[in-house]
Amino acid sequence: MIRSGGRGALSAPQAYALGHRLREVREEQGLTRGQAADAAALFPTWISQIEGGEIHDLETVRAYARALGARVTGPRVMGARTARVRRP
Secondary structure (H helix, E strand, O other): OOOOOOOOEOOHHHHHHHHHHHHHHHHHOOOOHHHHHHHHOOOHHHHHHHHOOOOOEHHHHHHHHHHOOOEEEEOOEOOOOOOEEEOO
C-alpha cells in the first residue's frame, strides 16, 4: 500500500507488480532500458531495479511511468484500491 507522506513508498508486492507492468509498457513501445533511462532522466541500472520491483520510491516509479506515457494510480490517487499503471 502507498504510505502517506511526502514522497511515499510502495510495498514490495506493489513495487514488483508495477515494475513488471512498466517493463511490459516499455517493451510494447520497442524501447531498450537505456532509451527508457534517457527519456526518464534516470540511471539505466535504476530502470532494471524498478522493473524488478527493487525500487519502492513512489516518485521514482512515477517519473519512469511518465517517461513511458503512463501514470501510476493508487489509493491516495483517484480512490483506487491498489497502485497500478494506467495509460493516458
